Amino acid sequence: MIVMQTWNLRDVAARGLLAASLAFVPLSAGAARAQEAGGLGDLAALEEAYIHAADQVAPAVVQIVVERERADLEKAGEKGDGPNYLARPEGPVTGVIVDAKGYVATSAWAVLAGKSFSVVLPDGGAYAAKLLGKDEALDLALLKIEGDGSPVQVEAARLADGPARVGQLCVLVARAPGGGTSVNTGIVSAVDRFRGSALQVDAAINLANTGGAIVDIDGRLLGIATRPTTQNGINSGVGFAAPVSKIKSSLPALVAGRGVPRAKRPFLGVQGGKELLDPPGVQLAKVVEGSAAEKAGLKDGDIIRSIEGVQIVDFFGLSEVLASKEPGDPVKLMVERDGASKEMTVVLGERTDGE
């Protein structure tokens, strides 16, 4: 938990703001000096590199105008998600041409409740497009530029070969609502989030650049920006992208018009409790009725010492082991009840929403 506070010392706040604005003086002054000297300072070099990277991918970054059904927005409100809950973006969104045949990738959320789609190329040409399919786990959607049937010349983004690296520089290139290019920079904050379905960046992802291209410093696509993580759509510095490796493996199904459903997730059926220290284990507060755990004979108050031979000290550890399994898989648990240990085998069930 972060402790929050508002500015309540005005003079101190003013000092802070002054200092913050001064912070930029050495940077720009340094760059100017470096350019005057006929060479590029490191920061000026960084500027050029960002511009270069954005330029590389910009021809493949398009605007998608979505005509939507309003019903979906209202439904989201009815589900009690609160007045600020973002059912979907309001204006046009961004997409990235991932194949010169006219395939445009974007965020599935960005085209939520879309009825018809039009892709606006960087040169301003607008073409009708068709939604081929979605990969919900990646928050990815694929559209095909159709136009009037005659071939449309497009340039595809170059895709990165290797996996993204934590700390790597990245550039988020998108189309601003007016159609111009918008560029945000940041670094790769983490890789393999949500079981590998996302990479994390601190570049500012907001409503209009959802679906935009996140590229490396060479301008090669690392991922497609997914929906903002905050309910009000304001960037928090925590943003996610569908990683290009996953996009590549998802593409054939999407091109063929088959959506990629969410992978089935395993469900053991135990709820919270105590994390034990000596010896380590987790004591179950509750075994869910009708769950795999109950069927296997687990009871409230049982202590799980290990699962599949992995010592368990907390529920994160337990869920990490489970995450590597599929529904129907048998898993071996070392369980202690009333001081006696025994090995139990649980055949995992399937997690449905709300569990």
Added chain:
Amino acid sequence: MVSKLLRVAGLGVALVAAPAFAQESSSALERAKKIERDIEATVAKVSPAYVVIGGGSGVIFTPDGWILTNHHVIAGRGIGDTWWVRRPGGIPLRAKLIGQDPRGDIALLKAERFEGQLPYAPLGDSDAVRIGDLAIALGNPYGFARDAHPTVTLGIVSATHTYQDSYSDAIQTDAPINPGNSGGPLLNLKGEVIGINGRVAVRFGNRMNTGVGYAIPANQIQSFLPKLKEGGTVRHGHLAGVSFRTEVEDADGVVVSRVGDSTAAYRAGLRTGDRIVRIAGHDTRVPARVLGIIGTLPAGETVQVFVKRALTSGDGSGTTSDEVPIALKLDPMPDPRPSADSAFLGIQIGGAVEGDTGGVSVSAVIEDTAAAKAGIKAGDVLLRFGGTAVGSGEELIALIQDRKAGDKVDVELLRDGKPFNVTVELGRRGGR
């Protein structure tokens, strides 16, 4: 090519011929990649030292397993409590709460029962941090990192030595900081911990990054480490009974508007009207900085204060003295949020009593408390608590907070000018 580049950048005029630019651009790319490699290398070096602690973060800063986090991250735990924290990859690590600094929002944990040495990120010199330096934050915003691999965010140091109440000497950064970053390190490009991230300035109740994050500086933590390692709760220093004229920045120093004559500061030689120009080697131009510097030091520490004093000559004309050094022993700052378990006396304090006797006045006694049972009455002056002379209300509060419920303490008082003694059996704060 050039026009495209400039369009993306939003610049107007092309000044460089295309071939020359292409060359420079390629060298620019190499230099940018060098910066990128530096960042990646630092991140790779420090990330293994990161730990997830409950809903917050922490950092191992010595190979033998000392861990720093925020006090608010371990709220609800007691000294000596041991539990599991998680290292990147979800590796569990046993950690024991050794010391806490509620005012400074720092907690010190010690890893236990691990083999060999732990990866660590050492504490750096936070006074060497410059505004504009790149800063890297590690944390677990919103708890997304189920595998405990940290979220790495990059920004710059936006300000140093900012006064944010109990974060009295904070480093301000624009590296994104969100709930879950609390207790995580703010690092320089060398991979040294320059601060522990703990707060975000917010408006309208949005609990998220605003680009204004605050970290507790490493040097402040260093000055408390010996006491934190001894164990228990540390207290920050402060100058009881001293107030400052709250004018804006003044290059001639901070004017002391009042020093109570029963205070330790007075006894050490500080006088009303003095201008404090320097404390512990740091120039002071605003009251917030005076409070800021003092707030980074432990209670009981003696600090060198330099003041200038107005002098009146024999002919009545005024001059200013040379800098006068004063060695001030810092009073203890009371705990801002004492726990329900903490000791309770049961009086309301009127204020410090001026004059020869010193002490604090009792303005009211709460019914059915330790004070009431011992016969203390409103109007009494409390002179000594457990043998220690009391110079201010804060000092008395700190003395009480240093005790436990059930402790029997001798209290020396004055009533109608006559001294008397009572023994109080302290109650429990939450037990009334």
